Amino acid sequence: MSVAPLITFKAGKCEVDESTGKVRPQPTPGYVYLYSEEDLMHFCWRPRSASLDEPEDDLIMFPSDGSFTPYQKKQVNGRIFVLKFSSSSQRHLYWLQSKSQSANGDPSHFSSRDLKIGQVVNSLLQGEEVDVQQAVAEMRSGHPPNDDDDATMEDVEGQGDGGAGPGATGGDIRDEGEGAREGGADGGRASGGAMDAQSIIQNFIRSMPGSAGGQGGQGQQQKLFTTLQDLLTSASTVAWVDAASESTVDEALQFLPPNLASLAKDDDDDSATTILDLNQKRDLIKRVLRSPQFSQSLASLTFALRDGGLPSIGEALNVPLQNGGYMRRGGVPLGGGEAVEAFLKGVQDLVKGDGDEDDKMETS
């Protein structure tokens, strides 16, 4: 199965500040693209540095569930589209990164070409048949070739400079055939994507502010490194439990639901206090380590680390991290395999600092 986009155009993502309602465009140059697989439409966004099969967002769209329309509710300094769902209150905002065609320099002005892009996407989301090549040809006719340069867009909070500075490279709207030129496009891509840092922190660290900045910088997703599931194999974890002292075992048990002890016992003893001996405690931990729930959580945690959650996870676990888990230039957390590697290194440093396990005197 190869991903052959039906339409691709330059666009960036926007964050909405829940408390103020302000729309903040994210600077990462990217593409919105749509592809169809098994009669389901996929709406995707990826940074331009990523390949076709590594979108950050890959949303499966039920026919007519989604709509893609110009976002005209607020004073903004750019051309924003909103992806809405009739089945939920979810919304995703994207800003067009191609150069604005407005005659009077109004950065929020949608040219007919811009509107056409929105219409094509919206029609595809409704499940309509769209002759994309035709539509693209119409868009292109009558426009000078240098129209495809990038725009920049100021944050709405900045005072209205309207950034229409031409940016970088050309090449913009692509139609069906060009998708294949995106090297290595293999993969019906799993649609797990889209977890921005804001979502990651939600529900967990309530004291942390919502946003840990954007996703890991470009190029970082390239490094594979490994995952928590592949590190914490049964062999490794069981070996640890079996060799662990009672105090270590007790400490680990502190981090598990308290009712597990009574559930673990085979007999009908439903007494409120269940005392387990050391072997039973070890067995309980091993049972947890082998559970699908624990494996799934390792996968989720790995994903979170790769997706910008490193600083907050490091903080939550008191794991020392260089630059707090952010890139040297600040503001953006490490991502991809580098983040997992940094995390592991942090744990290593933490452990070395603790000294020998048997000498551990601190209480937590």
Add this chain to the structure above:
Amino acid sequence: MAEDAAAGGWSTIESDEGVFTSLIETLGVKDVQFEEIFTLDAEAIRALSPVYGVIFLFKWLAPNAKDRSKPVDGSWDETAVEDHGLFFAGQTIQNACGTQAILSVILNNDTTSSPTSSGGDSSHERIEIGPSLSEFKDFTTGFPSDLRGEALSNSQMIRETHNSFARSSPFADETQKDPSQLSDEVYHFIGYTTHHGNLYELDGLQPHPIKHAECTPEEFPDKVIPVLQKRIERYPQGEIRFNLMAVCGDLRKKAELFGDAGMLEREKRKRKAWEWENSLRRHNFVGFTGEVLKGVVRQKIKEAKYDQWVQDAEATTRKKLEGRQKRGLGAEQLQE
């Protein structure tokens, strides 16, 4: 309208007997459980009686039928809701469809479902659904199906209960697909039950309930099997990704009634296992993972095996990735 997706969002939940049973118990339903059926056999279903219906889970395929004027099997019954009080809700939220299918069976077999309108002879026990669901059912009486669906997806009580069974993933936005899910396939749940002397298929994505045959509760196990078989045959051969669950009375009660000590023992043990799994599902594992990771790292350093350990893990990850690429899957999904 809230911009915050999580406030209106429904998480995905597993199709699991323990999850579903716990879910309805939390909603206030009494003495009902879910039991997975592994063979398409009427006796397997009958053995669990009283059976209120079944929930069928399958990989969702876009309907091939260009003819949208009728369902592929059976016929639309446009009067069942109004004339016979059938509870049917249109689906508005993808992730809610499990709970929706469950409620479509439960709320057609509860004590407020009139025995006469529900098929006459009720030697068939009715379900006690408790105050919250009674209130919900009352509130939506007379609503058209799309409005009922809206009411369901807007019900904070039902949504929060549903979401409490989401996979233990403290970091994911509730409304996003779980990254640890192995596949990107979309699954759909539908319910089958009897009502007013007929066998109905209740699918929120369909415009109406679908009537398949005349059927009493006693005949249900026999009549539902061929309907399910026809459905399964729509899929390419070898596509066995589906799951069938019976909605039946609490088997512990049945065991007690029959004086079957062995069965009672088994059922009690099953319940303990469910509780165990649900405890783990709700649990935030980040702290525990930290402890485990520290312990393993410490041990590897002590045994001078640290570098080897990391290298082995990297090799495993690489191999898995290559395997996935060969099968045509994406690079970013590093789960398994």
